[in-house]
Amino acid sequence: MDKFILIEKLKRGDEEAFKQIVESWKDLVYNTAIGFLQNAQDAEDITQEVFLEVFESVKNFKAEAKFTTWLYRITVSKALDHLRRKKRKKRFAFVQSLFGPNNETVVEKPDFNHPGIKLDNKERAAILFKAIDRLPENQKTAFTLHKIEGLSYQEISEVMNTTVSAIESLIHRARQNLKKWLTDYYKGSGSSQVLKP
């Protein structure tokens, strides 16, 4: 069924249209979310939240905008909110630990293995994901949408509501920062297995 008809039906609260929309775009939303959150369970929760938001606010969706751009925007915003919440919790736990014994054990974030990466690249990709996690929000958004979702600079500029040249600059800076972090990583102790000149 045509995308516009589906959206119009969804605006009237049609459950079947909603099902078709979820089935058509769930992988797009999930893959974007997992790229940001680097955790399958969190990505699934965010995917659910995104489609609930779609169901509730589709009335505000303007037909002249691209539906996928709108979906990406909701996903990115929800994923970044989730990361901020997690960071706040972590900070709060740290402050709490300063004022007394904290019974909660601090668990180091495990290496993330994206399910869509070839086996021989898994180890390197896990290191790269660690580095991506340290990027500032806007650089992370541009880099993730480009690398994980394969969006063009033009498409990313529409999602992020900015110019193509701004996206070029963001991705260039992201690459510089990643190179810096990876250089430190490979020169540091954690790299002995990888770095064998």
Added chain:
Amino acid sequence: MKLDNYLENELEKTLASLDGIQRAEANPYLFTRILAQLRKENNAREKLAGLLTQPVVALATFILIIAINTVAYFSQSNDDNQPPLQKDEQLFASEYNLSGTTIYDQTLDQQ
């Protein structure tokens, strides 16, 4: 030099490790879960709406509003019955220290 080349090579390989990545697939039962969540939220909303429209709740809210208004009215009228503490002139005089004896008053006394 050799190490630098090696490091540069490693960096490029790592940065390219996401090339050719396949899209991760969502849970096949995602829609069922979303639907369950949607129904749960709708039920909660309906329950809240049902609670607010119950006659007991509506009557209690009405009585509460009347009680707040009555208390506000009586506290206001009590304030109005009390005499004003100071007039505006007195306040002005005390503010600018004008209530003491002036030179003009002293000259009048000497005469």
